[in-house]
Amino acid sequence: MLIENWNQKDKLQIKATRDGFGEAILELGKQNSNIVVLCADLTESTRVSDFKNNFPERFFEMGLTEQNMALVAAGMALSGLIPFMCSFAVFSPIGNLTQVRVSIAYNQANVKIVSSHSGISVGEDGATHQAIEDIAIMRAIPNMVVLTPCDFEEAKKITIAAAKYNGPVYLRFERQKTPIFTKKESTFEIGKAQILKDGKDVAIIACGSLVYEALLAANDLEKEGIYAMIINNPSIKPLDENKILEVAKKTRSIVTVEDHQIKGGMGSAIAQFISQNFPVPIEFVGINDCFGESGNFEELRAKFNLDSHYIKEKVRQVLKKKGRFNKR
Amino acid sequence: MDFLHLKKIANQIRQDIIKMITEAGSGHPGGSLSCVEILVSLYFGDILKYDPQNPHWEERDRFILSKAHGAPALYAVLSQAGFFSHNELLTLRKINSRLQGHPDRIKFPYVETSGGALGQGLSIGIGMALAALYQKKDWQVFVLMSDGEQEEGSTMEGMLCAVKYKLNNLIGIIDANRLQIDGSVDEIMEGKTIKKRYLAFGWEVIEVNGHNFSELLNAFKKAKNIQKPVCIFASTIKGKGVSFMENKVQWHGKAPTTKEAKIALEELKEEAKKYAN
Incomplete structure (x- = not known):
């Protein structure tokens, strides 16, 4: 891919x-x-x-x-x-x-x-x-x-x-x-998510061009000994429930990433499905109930907590929750 | 010609409307009764091309009920035209019925589009008319609107678009019964300028008495050959045919009681005697 x-x-x-x-x-x-x-x-x-x-x-x-x-x-x-x-x-x-x-x-x-x-x-x-x-x-x-x-x-x-x-x-x-980071010959199907990068500790499920920020975050996290799986989720509806379930079972913690409100967005779709089928801790990267403003897109992504730095932060948070979750 | 045959059908449709809405316990009698002659002219006056045996016949003319709350009138007409059984009319608005309060084209495939939000039919008709021109088909598109829905911004967007594309295969009809839920269309939002608006936008406007078959049929025949969008402005009476409903806004969206329905049907049956052969 x-x-x-x-x-x-x-x-x-x-x-x-x-x-x-x-x-x-x-x-x-x-x-x-x-x-x-x-x-x-x-x-x-x-x-x-x-x-x-x-x-x-x-x-x-x-x-x-x-x-x-x-x-x-x-x-x-x-x-x-x-x-x-x-x-x-x-x-x-x-x-x-x-x-x-x-x-x-x-x-x-x-x-x-x-x-x-x-x-x-x-x-x-x-x-x-x-x-x-x-x-x-x-x-x-x-x-x-x-x-x-x-x-x-x-x-x-x-x-x-x-x-x-x-x-x-x-x-x-x-x-x-x-x-452009995906191959010309890789396939797309409505209702299918793709694992771009394997990892055992956490699943980062992202959509849109922020998928690349998630990949950058995963690269950095490896240096800390954290292995993140990166899932590109282009089909927000219908959702690839089988794949989401599979990665949740494997990593037992999820971070969702989207350039959209957290309320009701792609992460909400994942959380809704996961809460019913295989509850694991989830953290959300997205816009937190506010409007945007002028600026170039990289500045905006930094200011509104959408870039790889913030994704890493959310991964660390979800891993803490995962530790507590597993001890219950 | 005295159009006895059409008058007889219109009377039957009105009786069906009263029976359906009474049985349902809800619905829109006023605006259903006001558009009966318009629908009967289209379906029984040799204006629309259609085939009840082949409802999706490619060459059929397209009819859109933009004022979709008039659904009982359209259902009764389609049943009369042979699309589906007369018995089914009494399932209107009931659970599991194909006859939704406002038409649903998936459940009930004899309508061209689902509807119910006013201001949408005109531009759907424009899309169909543009598709016909692009595909070099000669079917025509008829859109029946209310006078109230002329207030919708989307209707005005459509009025512009139809003129831009010089649509010679689109006929808009306004069932101008002059009343909407909150009162008179004139008072609520400039109803008296509707005709002027169409003229100013570049439409051809033909004014008719919307209960007069001779005027309606002549207007439709004329409109078919005009090489630009035509608006047939049909002045009508809300609740037409039932004396206590006529011109009464409270009958916009209320079902008659069984007792009221009985009076209405007696009136209509009395009227029907005039058309008996």
């Missing part, structure tokens, strides 16, 4: 996951004439300019009508097309939630909801543009699949998988350029 030199951060190519989406949607457009793209005045930002230029008859500029966009996409899907509707998560699906809920999810319309800008790592635009509640909202909606890739390569794969899947999917991409 990991490329050979994944731990040489400075030598890795960096690209945004939204760029992976842009390449994949162009490829899908070539293969399937039923693929259409709708966009709400963010063509370049959401990386659908190439699609627009190659398939102008299948590209629909919706302006700032995000509610209309969701409904038009639903109507197209109900007529046999496969619409990808693109914006920033704060505008779609958060801004047009009631349309997404009723006309896409309840209708089981085959619409792909694409956010190019998600998480606090959106950066300088500040809190209004940083969607850090979208996973919680979308995973609560029946019929909705929720996917987020860890890097550029995986972004291409989840886009293709979403197009093949018949039903509503929320695709959570990121704006900022982050390391």
Whole structure:
């Protein structure tokens, strides 16, 4: 799964996951004439300019009508097309939630909801543009699949998988350029998590580009004699319950990592499952019930406790709890 | 022509609506009764292309009930048109029924879309109309809205979008019964400017009496050939056909008692005598 030199951060190519989406949607457009793209005045930002230029008859500029966009996409899907509707998560699906809920999810319309800008790592635009509640909202909606890739390569794969899947999917991409650390040839499947790095002491389950921060943390922790298993969890819903159970049984302690609110996010999904099936101590890395602010994404990750330093801190905490837990 | 045949069907639909909502103990009689002639024109006036034996026939016209609280009227019409059995109508709103309070296209596959949140149907229709143009299909899309839902921002977004794409295969119909839950549409949010808004946005507007078959059928036939989005503004009476419900906002979302239903049905049966051959 990991490329050979994944731990040489400075030598890795960096690209945004939204760029992976842009390449994949162009490829899908070539293969399937039923693929259409709708966009709400963010063509370049959401990386659908190439699609627009190659398939102008299948590209629909919706302006700032995000509610209309969701409904038009639903109507197209109900007529046999496969619409990808693109914006920033704060505008779609958060801004047009009631349309997404009723006309896409309840209708089981085959619409792909694409956010190019998600998480606090959106950066300088500040809190209004940083969607850090979208996973919680979308995973609560029946019929909705929720996917987020860890890097550029995986972004291409989840886009293709979403197009093949018949039903509503929320695709959570990121704006900022982050390391490409997974192999081109590794596979992606909806409902599957992947163990990127084995370890016996603790399982760090992460999603999005923060998976790389988790890997860096694991590297450092080895020097302290702590062996962390790193799990990339791109399929937040449906969750890979078998894999989560397997790693919980092996490591008996979990740290979850996401660029999203702790309340209701990917970590909540893990905690809910684990508490019912194999209770072990869990710590959460995520946004702690506050809004973000302006800054570059690395500064924000440091300030809001999302980076490898804080992940290590949480690992040490969970291991203390694990010790007490096992003595009971 | 005196449209006796259509009037007879409309009367039967009204009786069904009263029976269904009374049996359910809840529902929306006012807005169901106001749109009966509109639905009967579409389904029995040779306007919509459909095939009850093949409900998902690719070439069918698409009808969307955006004012989805009018579901009892649509269910009664679809049953009358032969999509499903008349007996099933009395399961409306009951547990395990296919006839949900607002239509669910998964449970009840004879509707094009699920609905119930106002302001959503117009743009779903736009999506279908765009799909038809892209796929070079000549079916048309009809969306029935309420006048109250013209207040929804999403409806106004759709009004813009339909004009932008010059949709010549989309017909919006407004069941303008002038009343919404909290009172008069005019007083609540500028109901009197609805027609002006459509005109200003670039739609063709045709005004009709929404209970007059001659006007409705002429408007639909004309609208089908207009090369831009058309809004048929149908003035109607909320609760039409049941004297004590007409123009009374309290009948927006309340079921009649058995006693009230009996009076309503007697009135309707009396009316039906006029159409007996």
